[in-house]
Amino acid sequence: MIHCDGLKCVQCQRGHAGLGDRRVEDERSLIKTPSNVQANNQEHDSPTSTRQKRSVQHGSPCFVYTLAFFSALGGFLFGYDTGVVSGAMLLLKREMNLSSLWQELLVSITVGAAAVSSLAGGYLNGLYGRRICILLASFIFSAGGIILSVAPNKEVLLCGRLTIGLGLGIASMTVPVYIAEVSPSELRGQLVTINTLFITGGQFIASVVDGVFSYLPHDGWRYMLGLSVVPAALQFLGFLFLPESPRWLLQKGDTQNARLVLTRIRGGVNVDEEYESIRSSIEEEKIDAGEGPVLWRILTFAPARRALIVGCGLQMFQQLSGINTVMYYSATILQMSGVQDDQMAIWLAAATAFTNFLFTLLGVWLVDRVGRRKLTLGSLLGTAASLMVLATGFLLSAQASPPVTFHPNDPSLHNSTCITYGFCESCMLNPDCGFCYGKNGTVVIETSCMPVDAANTEAAVAGRCSNGTQESLGVFWAYNYCPTSYSWIVLLGLILYLAFFAPGMGPMPWTVNSEIYPLWARSTGNACSAGVNWLCNVLVSLTFLHVAQSLTYYGVFFLYSGLALLGFVFVLGCVPETKGLRLEEIEPLFGRQLQMWCLLWIHEIRK
Numbered sequence: 001m002i003h004c005d006g007l008k009c010v011q012c013q014r015g016h017a018g019l020g021d022r023r024v025e026d027e028r029s030l031i032k033t034p035s036n037v038q039a040n041n042q043e044h045d046s047p048t049s050t051r052q053k054r055s056v057q058h059g060s061p062c063f064v065y066t067l068a069f070f071s072a073l074g075g076f077l078f079g080y081d082t083g084v085v086s087g088a089m090l091l092l093k094r095e096m097n098l099s100s101l102w103q104e105l106l107v108s109i110t111v112g113a114a115a116v117s118s119l120a121g122g123y124l125n126g127l128y129g130r131r132i133c134i135l136l137a138s139f140i141f142s143a144g145g146i147i148l149s150v151a152p153n154k155e156v157l158l159c160g161r162l163t164i165g166l167g168l169g170i171a172s173m174t175v176p177v178y179i180a181e182v183s184p185s186e187l188r189g190q191l192v193t194i195n196t197l198f199i200t201g202g203q204f205i206a207s208v209v210d211g212v213f214s215y216l217p218h219d220g221w222r223y224m225l226g227l228s229v230v231p232a233a234l235q236f237l238g239f240l241f242l243p244e245s246p247r248w249l250l251q252k253g254d255t256q257n258a259r260l261v262l263t264r265i266r267g268g269v270n271v272d273e274e275y276e277s278i279r280s281s282i283e284e285e286k287i288d289a290g291e292g293p294v295l296w297r298i299l300t301f302a303p304a305r306r307a308l309i310v311g312c313g314l315q316m317f318q319q320l321s322g323i324n325t326v327m328y329y330s331a332t333i334l335q336m337s338g339v340q341d342d343q344m345a346i347w348l349a350a351a352t353a354f355t356n357f358l359f360t361l362l363g364v365w366l367v368d369r370v371g372r373r374k375l376t377l378g379s380l381l382g383t384a385a386s387l388m389v390l391a392t393g394f395l396l397s398a399q400a401s402p403p404v405t406f407h408p409n410d411p412s413l414h415n416s417t418c419i420t421y422g423f424c425e426s427c428m429l430n431p432d433c434g435f436c437y438g439k440n441g442t443v444v445i446e447t448s449c450m451p452v453d454a455a456n457t458e459a460a461v462a463g464r465c466s467n468g469t470q471e472s473l474g475v476f477w478a479y480n481y482c483p484t485s486y487s488w489i490v491l492l493g494l495i496l497y498l499a500f501f502a503p504g505m506g507p508m509p510w511t512v513n514s515e516i517y518p519l520w521a522r523s524t525g526n527a528c529s530a531g532v533n534w535l536c537n538v539l540v541s542l543t544f545l546h547v548a549q550s551l552t553y554y555g556v557f558f559l560y561s562g563l564a565l566l567g568f569v570f571v572l573g574c575v576p577e578t579k580g581l582r583l584e585e586i587e588p589l590f591g592r593q594l595q596m597w598c599l600l601w602i603h604e605i606r607k
């Protein structure tokens with residue numbers, strides 16, 4: 001039986017010690033190789049026995065899981081608020097008569113605000129601590145949710161989306177840091193990765209909520225956007241009772257509280273060794289850290305600078321390998337593969353989000369078993385290969401793209417560029433046009449490229465498709481895709497992509513970033529790398545359609561594939577393994593030139 005008395009969880013402790021031992025046995029990590037790290041570890045004990053002892057001492061306090069759960073609600077809100085907007089927009093654009101500029105504004109202002117506030121979050125974290133920042137973020141989320149759900153017009157909506165973005169930036173950089181700082185080293189990877197599991201969980205729940213409330217055409221969006229208040233309020237309430245990170249407390253000189261909190265979150269076991277190790281590394285850091293603003297000190301202190309390059313690089317490659325365009329365009333991709341009903345496409349997009357969630361769960365299971373480095377490398381290779389499958393599907397579809405055979409004689413269309421296109425491929429790449437066609441069995445006939453109705457992309461402005469698809473009349477309207485028989489390859493690429501991306505490249509940039517900086521640089525380092533993530537997110541989503549117009553869909557996905565391969569080379573050369581190490585033991589890994597991890601890896605396989 002599991003017995004928890006608020007401080008201790010007896011059964012968990014015993015069970016976990018055994019597991020920890022087994023995992024340590026399995027460990028063959030690169031971190032043992034560099035002499036400086038070895039020397040560092042040898043001062044106390046051999047790395048393996050230190051880790052063995054540590055896992056026995058730490059046990060697995062239930063309290064740490066509670067902390068991780070309440071913190072990861074921040075991840076849930078991250079996923080929910082970025083995911084819910086696409087479904088809400090379908091209703092909002094009709095309800096508030098939104099132009100495409102307003103639609104783009106409402107989507108991207110949140111991500112833009114998150115980029116700015118994640119940078120500010122670094123400063124606030126250092127000054128007021130992780131707990132206050134999480135409380136602040138959940139308060140902002142709640143306020144944003146309320147503003148959105150009662151918004152009488154688009155201007156207020158914009159304010160609400162901006163407010164949500166401010167909360168997102170702070171939460172996205174604080175939560176992984178907080179979880180990493182309270183977790184015992186052998187569980188850290190898993191617990192921080194749970195935050196990304198909550199992100200993808202939030203995206204999935206958002207798509208389900210979108211599906212459910214899409215049946216309420218007038219007020220559905222209010223529920224979609226407003227429901228985020230529930231997890232935000234829950235997190236706020238929870239954090240009123242949860243403690244500050246002991247590492248931050250120690251850094252601020254609050255030694256008494258730091259020891260108390262550490263004892264509490266370690267389930268009451270003796271924390272002397274861990275406490276001493278944090279304390280002495282803070283003392284050492286004071287010597288390393290130098291003078292001036294933190295960012296300047298990071299840039300001028302080689303190990304911290306290298307960690308920053310690794311952290312920002314990982315976040316950049318996460319976004320450059322196209323996750324958010326794949327997620328955003330999943331409905332289109334699914335429509336290409338033959339799903340023509342809009343409602344059905346919404347539900348299948350929910351299935352895509354669920355796949356992303358499911359494979360992130362695999363990442364949670366793998367991270368402390370195979371380690372961050374191998375997981376990320378394998379994920380990047382698989383991601384690059386599946387992007388090629390996706391691109392090949394689009395390429396074959398483009399080559400088999402049906403020609404335009406029917407030119408309507410409507411004088412009002414004579415100024416439209418849509419009627420100048422000769423093939424479906426070029427027609428669908430122009431966001432102002434759609435493809436109207438008939439069917440004879442499975443053969444596409446009587447095809448035309450028509451201007452789309454600006455208020456409702458499900459229909460053409462004029463002609464046979466002005467009422468959208470009407471299967472009974474044998475008339476079909478394709479917006480953003482072409483009818484093709486190669487779409488199963490695209491679908492296969494999509495599934496493979498999620499299966500490879502979600503366990504590794506999805507969570508690892510957040511996990512690794514939460515561990516690699518010395519304490520004095522942790523808030524600022526995470527703020528910068530989260531800022532890079534959000535900036536690249538805006539960049540990729542805003543440029544996707546334009547790049548697709550000049551490079552075509554397959555060109556774009558080949559490009560992302562190339563970028564994922566570049567990411568592979570970067571991780572190979574620059575990212576060390578941090579599995580099983582205490583946060584204080586990670587800094588020395590950056591004491592050498594970055595490309596050494598590649599050399600060590602080659603050395604390992606030669607052996």
Ligand SMILES: O[C@H]1[C@H](O)[C@@H](O)[C@H](O)[C@@H](O)[C@H]1O
Pocket residue numbers: 196199200203318323324327356505506507510533537
């Ligand atoms: O780690 C997350 C996750 O992979 C999400 O699915 C994605 O939308 C985010 O941009 C990313 O940061």
